[in-house]
Amino acid sequence: MTGTLQDKTALVSGGTSGIGLAVVRRFVAEGAHVVVTGRRQEALDAIQAELGDAVTTVRADATRPDGIAAVFRAVAERGTGLDVVHANAGVGEFGALESVTADDFETTFGTNVRGTLLTVQGALPFLHDGSTIVVTGSTSAAGTEPMLGLYGASKAAVAALTRTWARELAPRGVRINTVVPGPTETPGFVGLAPGDSDAWLDQVASGLPFGRLLRPEEVAATVLFLASDQSAGMTGSELLVDGGSTIV
DSSP states (O other), X not given: OOOTTTTOEEXXXXXXXXXXXXXXXXXXXXXXXXXXXXXXXXXXXXXXXXXXXXXXXXXOOTXXXXXXXXXXXXXXXXXXXXXXXXXXXXXXXXXXXXXXXXXXXXXXXXXXXXXXXXXXXXXXXXXXEEEEEEEEOOGGGGSOSTTOHHXXXXXXXXXXXHHHHHHHHGGGTOEEEEEEEOSBOSHHHHTTOOSOHHHHHHHXXXXXXXXSOBOHHHXXXXXXXXXXXXXXXXXXXXXXXXXXXXXX
16 A cells, blocks of 8 residues: 655654654655654664664754754755655743743744744755645643743744745645644653653643543644645644643
């Protein structure tokens, strides 16, 4: 059976763990060759060992122009252009208003906003007419979660950019949408836990309708939908995959 992304080339930034890694695995399973970026060489080596010739790994900091240049040199060397881009690299941490520092702002907005901008901008010369872009957002962009104001604001900025880019890219037939995960069982989310992570995660899960956190593979399935022709009627949209967290 032919995969949904058979013979296509995709780029996934921040693809070494969590949602990004689940997306890389799903894209490969659907027939794509995936260019995977990340900061940790050991994680990139593990992905290369697992998926072999189906991936090209690039160590790069998505917030830096030289890091972006390295990514798109690898894309250019492959010579197939890009059919799909998943701008996924992101960071976040708890921080109350009185404790947030200028460095916290630079780190959060640098990765989540500048990194997304540079990734999408850098991909433009390699996109085919009809290519798709998926950006990772967050339910925190609603701006109602205490201690996550900085992270939520960065994701709200990304959502605004994505809607604008949808208008700009439409003449090329390029679609761009945002996947909006709720609490997901990823190393990044677990790392937010103050103190006893198991107790905190159980508390978060108990407040969700299904009584559990989302799995990265569930978000990856939605990213695949947005990357594929099955979502041909969508651009500038925000698709919630939140386990019902926004209804409680």
